[in-house]
Amino acid sequence: xxxxxxxxxxxxxxxxxxxxxxxxxxxxxxxxxxxxxxxxxxxxxxxxxxxxxxxxxxxxxxxxxxxxxxxxxxxxxxxxxxxxxxxxxxxxxxxxxxxxxxxxxxxxxxxxxxxxxxxxxxxxxxxxxxxxxxxxxxxxxxxxxxxxxxxxxxxxxxxxxxxxxxxxxxxxxxxxxxxxxxxxxxxxxxxxxxxxxxxxxxxxxxxxxxxxxxxxxxxxxxxxxxxxxxxxxxxxxxxxxxxxxxxxxxxxxxxxxxxxxxxxxxxxxxxxxxxxxxxxxxxxxxxxxxxxxxxxxxxxxxxxxxxxxxxxxxxxxxxxxxxxxxxxxxxxxxxxxxxxxxxxxxxxxxxxxxxxxxxxxxxxxxxxxxxxxxxxxxxxxxxxxxxxxxxxxxxxxxxxxxxxxxxxxxxxxxxxxxxxxxxxxxxxxxxxxxxxxxxxxxxxxxx
Amino acid sequence: xxxxxxxxxxxxxxxxxxxxxxxxxxxxxxxxxxxxxxxxxxxxxxxxxxxxxxxxxxxxxxxxxxxxxxxxxxxxxxxxxxxxxxxxxxxxxxxxxxxxxxxxxxxxxxxxxxxxxxxxxxxxxxxxxxxxxxxxxxxxxxxxxxxxxxxxxxxxxxxxxxxxxxxxxxxxxxxxxxxxxxxxxxxxxxxxxxxxxxxxxxxxxxxxxxxxxxxxxxxxxxxxxxxxxxxxxxxxxxxxxxxxxxxxxxxxxxxxxxxxxxxxxxxxxxxxxxxxxxxxxxxxxxxxxxxxxxxxxxxxxxxxxxxxxxxxxxxxxxxxxxxxxxxxxxxxxxxxxxxxxxxxxxxxxxxxxxxxxxxxxxxxxxxxxxxxxxxxxxxxxxxxxxxxxxxxxxxxxxxxxxxxxxxxxxxxxxxxxxxxxxxxxxxxxxxxxxxxxxxxxxxxxxx
Numbered sequence: 047x048x049x050x051x052x053x054x055x056x057x058x059x060x061x062x063x064x065x066x067x068x069x070x071x072x073x074x075x076x077x078x079x080x081x082x083x084x085x086x087x088x089x090x091x092x093x094x095x096x097x098x099x100x101x102x103x104x105x106x107x108x109x110x111x112x113x114x115x116x117x118x119x120x121x122x123x124x125x126x127x128x129x130x131x132x133x134x135x136x137x138x139x140x141x142x143x144x145x146x147x148x149x150x151x152x153x154x155x156x157x158x159x160x161x162x163x164x165x166x167x168x169x170x171x172x173x174x175x176x177x178x179x180x181x182x183x184x185x186x187x188x189x190x191x192x193x194x195x196x197x198x199x200x201x202x203x204x205x206x207x208x209x210x211x212x213x214x215x216x217x218x219x220x221x222x223x224x225x226x227x228x229x230x231x232x233x234x235x236x237x238x239x240x241x242x243x244x245x246x247x248x249x250x251x252x253x254x255x256x257x258x259x260x261x262x263x264x265x266x267x268x269x270x271x272x273x274x275x276x277x278x279x280x281x282x283x284x285x286x287x288x289x290x291x292x293x294x295x296x297x298x299x300x301x302x303x304x305x306x307x308x309x310x311x312x313x314x315x316x317x318x319x320x321x322x323x324x325x326x327x328x329x330x331x332x333x334x335x336x337x338x339x340x341x342x343x344x345x346x347x348x349x350x351x352x353x354x355x356x357x358x359x360x361x362x363x364x365x366x367x368x369x370x371x372x373x374x375x376x377x378x379x380x381x382x383x384x385x386x387x388x389x390x391x392x393x394x395x396x397x398x399x400x401x402x403x404x405x406x407x408x409x410x411x412x413x414x415x416x417x418x419x420x421x422x423x424x425x426x427x428x429x430x431x432x433x434x435x436x437x438x439x440x441x442x443x444x445x446x447x448x449x450x451x452x453x454x455x456x457x458x459x460x461x462x463x464x465x466x467x468x469x470x471x472x473x474x475x476x477x478x479x480x481x482x483x484x485x486x487x488x489x490x491x492x493x
Numbered sequence: 494x495x496x497x498x499x500x501x502x503x504x505x506x507x508x509x510x511x512x513x514x515x516x517x518x519x520x521x522x523x524x525x526x527x528x529x530x531x532x533x534x535x536x537x538x539x540x541x542x543x544x545x546x547x548x549x550x551x552x553x554x555x556x557x558x559x560x561x562x563x564x565x566x567x568x569x570x571x572x573x574x575x576x577x578x579x580x581x582x583x584x585x586x587x588x589x590x591x592x593x594x595x596x597x598x599x600x601x602x603x604x605x606x607x608x609x610x611x612x613x614x615x616x617x618x619x620x621x622x623x624x625x626x627x628x629x630x631x632x633x634x635x636x637x638x639x640x641x642x643x644x645x646x647x648x649x650x651x652x653x654x655x656x657x658x659x660x661x662x663x664x665x666x667x668x669x670x671x672x673x674x675x676x677x678x679x680x681x682x683x684x685x686x687x688x689x690x691x692x693x694x695x696x697x698x699x700x701x702x703x704x705x706x707x708x709x710x711x712x713x714x715x716x717x718x719x720x721x722x723x724x725x726x727x728x729x730x731x732x733x734x735x736x737x738x739x740x741x742x743x744x745x746x747x748x749x750x751x752x753x754x755x756x757x758x759x760x761x762x763x764x765x766x767x768x769x770x771x772x773x774x775x776x777x778x779x780x781x782x783x784x785x786x787x788x789x790x791x792x793x794x795x796x797x798x799x800x801x802x803x804x805x806x807x808x809x810x811x812x813x814x815x816x817x818x819x820x821x822x823x824x825x826x827x828x829x830x831x832x833x834x835x836x837x838x839x840x841x842x843x844x845x846x847x848x849x850x851x852x853x854x855x856x857x858x859x860x861x862x863x864x865x866x867x868x869x870x871x872x873x874x875x876x877x878x879x880x881x882x883x884x885x886x887x888x889x890x891x892x893x894x895x896x897x898x899x900x901x902x903x904x905x906x907x908x909x910x911x912x913x914x915x916x917x918x919x920x921x922x923x924x925x926x927x928x929x930x931x932x933x934x935x936x937x938x939x940x
Contacts, residue, residue, distance in 0.1 A: 053560050053623060055614035079610055082569035082597070087610055090625070093562045113500050115540045118647045119566060119630055120587075120599070122529035137592045140567075142599075144646075145584045145634045150529070152567070152589075152599075163526055163534055167502035176500060178537070183566055183630065187592045199591075200565045 049428045066262045068375035069194030071384050075444045084191025084199035094392035102233050110226040110285045112177040123149035125158035129343045138186045152185035160207045165346040171211045179206030196372040204365040209358045216359035220335045221291035223363045228278040235387020244307035252335040257327030260376040267327040269303040270317045328373045335361040384445030393426035396446040398437045400453030411452050417481045421490050450480050496875045513709045515822035516641030518831050522891045531638025531646035541839035549680050557673040557732045559624040564603050570596035572605035576790050585633045599632035607654045612793040618658045626653030643819040651812040656805045663806035667782045668738035670810045675725040682834020691754035699782040704774030707823040714774040716750040717764045775820045782808040831892030840873035843893040845884045847900030858899050864928045868937050897927050
């Protein structure tokens with residue numbers, strides 16, 4: 047993308063309403079604009095990151111054998127009456143009357159609707175196991191929305207639902223989701239720690255929240271420092287294997303890690319003192335096993351091998367997609383701006399033309415731009431006539447992990463500059479080599 | 494995808510509530526399920542087509558230089574008060590009160606919000622031209638929703654907005670959209686004819702609707718039959734060239750083609766009688782130039798070259814994404830089911846194993862499945878133990894354009910059967926050749 051043709055309305059001043067760094071940077075980098083309290087428009091740069099995150103989730107869900115679909119945002123209240131949650135949900139549910147005076151709502155979660163779809167179409171154990179998921183806009187009418195997309199009212203969420211014949215199978219689905227989520231977050235450059243949590247209005251006994259450590263986190267967390275040394279990495283896993291998935295769960299949940307809701311001081315004291323940590327965390331996902339809570343209430347049964355009608359065992363699993371942008375920025379920034387992990391960066395690298403209009407500089411930039419695009423990368427080429435300092439400030443603010451700087455002086459020596467946003471380190475090298483380096487970083491071969 | 498692990502709840506019976514063929518087939522093929530009146534869940538098969546259509550739109554918008562973003566579904570009424578449309582819009586607008594008793598609404602279209610974003614961030618002609626678009630869920634509280642996704646209440650729509658310094662530039666944006674839409678529809682296997690239309694509540698003088706001819710269309714249309722012979726094809730076009738875009742507009746709009754709203758009997762009579770056609774059409778998109786209607790009302794001005802503040806010239810441009818599924822099916826089906834055009838098919842081809850459990854048949858199917866996936870295609874492999882007749886009926890119903898049938902008898906002669914859904918013609922050939930043929934159809938080389 048050429049910056050001269052893009053819409054990137056960066057702000058020089060820090061907006062007064064933004065209390066935390068991710069909110070400030072998302073506004074300043076022209077990623078979002080508040081439409082009304084807790085409701086945001088996603089400007090082009092923010093939308094690009096949202097799509098990248100969405101794509102990673104889809105890929106990892108596919109890998110785990112989960113099937114994508116989509117449920118509507120507006121639902122009738124009927125199913126919620128049936129489950130008993132319509133009255134229980136409270137004022138966070140956005141209740142709506144349509145023109146025929148029917149009670150509708152903007153869905154905050156979809157256990158009821160998915161259970162209804164299931165009971166309408168599935169009647170035999172032969173069709174199990176089944177995990178369906180969606181990535182869809184949700185609404186919770188927070189009384190005091192704040193922190194930008196971290197605690198907005200309209201938010202984008204992945205919510206998945208597993209249906210299994212037995213508790214054992216459903217617990218495998220739980221474990222499988224844990225594995226899948228670990229991979230998902232790591233691809234986004236995040237360490238998200240599974241912590242024993244409270245189930246809240248979803249219900250159920252087994253639940254883990256995934257928390258990203260950050261000073262601005264809304265939850266106090268307590269953990270054994272060993273847990274931060276674990277990484278999932280590139281291990282191959284068979285998602286159908288109960289054993290393999292259970293082993294990962296055990297590895298990642300055997301050490302103490304809890305939010306304040308489930309914190310147990312006596313247990314925590316058993317962790318060696320030098321490994322006990324208290325910190326703050328941002329919740330970026332949660333998995334639940336809640337058994338037959340909804341299938342009992344709504345009559346979602348299947349016939350088992352013996353022909354008996356049995357309620358299915360269920361769980362649900364969520365990732366806060368829009369909130370992840372905030373969480374990633376909270377975990378990865380400096381005083382100049384955002385530092386995107388390579389997995390979610392809106393553009394793979396920036397190209398700064400120090401002297402737009404100079405024939406040599408223009409030509410070299412165009413060649414680099416074309417070469418990067420030819421190998422399937424999306425560079426952002428600053429081809430404007432701004433001065434160099436302002437161009438660097440914008441690139442630092444929007445946080446592309448790599449920048450290629452091109453100027454007449456370097457070109458005389460046959461070199462451009464390749465700079466890492468994270469370390470700030472620069473290196474001079476011929477343009478073709480800079481392109482090769484970027485290609486290698488993103489695991490792509492040059493054509 | 495293996496059918497045994499997929500969620501494809503096909504229905505044997507025709508649902509009573511479905512009055513038109515697309516609605517019937519979408520229900521029967523397990524693509525959608527009604528959640529409440531005019532509101533649908535998109536089951537996995539339907540969701541796949543929705544995503545394909547969305548992807549084609551994104552690709553063609555990018556080609557035309559338009560920039561994707563996303564606006565929220567829930568908006569405050571404030572901006573709509575400012576434009577004067579809040580009272581004008583009538584009961585089709587879903588009005589909502591939040592917990593603080595503020596007037597909100599589920600957005601049916603976004604001229605106001607995008608104009609607000611523009612006026613907040615753009616102040617100079619130097620930032621023009623600019624075209625922003627989104628693909629987002631909208632809501633119109635139709636009094637009598639019907640025909641499935643063709644006239645639903647919650648619907649998925651691409652809406653784009655251009656901002657230009659002069660009327661001339663804005664008319665170029667209009668023409669550019671017309672070109673881009675022609676390409677977009679053709680990639681979906683649709684002939685969508687631009688017809689002079691009425692602007693309705695959006696406003697403005699210049700507007701064309703794109704109509705797909707189909708018996709079940711809601712509009713009566715009148716046209717010169719020569720227009721159905723035009724195709725855009727694979728021509729290369731420079732979207733920045735006013736001349737090239739205007740030439741396409743002239744080519745595709747110079748012949749008589751109007752909806753009943755703008756039909757002019759006297760003009761129509763000038764078309765040679767043997768070329769005069771009356772038919773029905775489904776509206777799948779519309780482009781508007783409305784000048785300064787919103788920029789005047791909302792103060793969206795820029796400074797021009799001489800430093801004067803001038804209101805920007807605007808247009809808006811929509812494609813009914815969810816409704817397109819219905820339109821494509823109306824235009825492409827037979828009495829056995831849907832016939833997907835290759836551009837939007839949910840799976841590139843089906844593989845039917847006539848004897849699941851037979852070692853040779855299983856092995857051949859697995860090899861074909863793996864080979865197709867290796868070249869980047871998504872086959873749907875029916876690996877279930879259903880009888881052959883039922884498998885064929887399902888494949889015909891869900892409408893994959895190509896089917897490879899594998900059975901022990903053919904394998905003894907070293908062949909499988911390749912069948913075109915459209916023509917019904919079958920051909921026997923070795924498995925590797927069948928894979929090559931499918932690869933060639935989708936323009937992919939075999940690895």
